[in-house]
Amino acid sequence: MAGISSGNIWIDTFHILQKKDLEERYRKRWNLQFNYSLADNLTEEQRKAGWKISQTTRFACFTCSNCSHFWNSGRVTLIFHYRLGKSKTGTVLFYPFRQMCRQCDYDRFINPRFKEESVKITLENLILKIRKNCYGEKMDSDSQHIKNPIIRRTKPHERDLCEACMKGVCNKEYDVL
Ligand SMILES: [Zn+2]
């Protein structure tokens, strides 16, 4: 990879994947940024500005930064907002929803950690959606091109500790175009 690693697996993996499938194909670089205030829907202005949404869920693990308690979750909500726009770069905003610790009364959300494979599959799917929805590439059918993760789990999941459940956006698999 050219340039300096961000130290974040999502940013670094996206940087590598977008190079071949977006930047070299369409002469425009795409960037991924974290944003912890994304909604699961678009305002009229956002829609007019060309924003689109991809929402999915993935398996992830957590380690409490207060008591070191470790847990797995089969249902971590991920929301992506993406836009081709007229500027020099395309933009992807990313909100991986967090969870709270059950073992202690630490009142902050803990960030999920994902397996490399899961990050790669998730971002490959997102890039296929960008090619289809932003550049109008013909894809025969989603099922042939959008790869599903090998393991699809929904458990374990504790609703009262899940940030996405609290915001009423948990466990949806859908696109807003
Ligand atoms: Zn804890």
Ligand SMILES: [Zn+2]
């Ligand atoms: Zn939830």
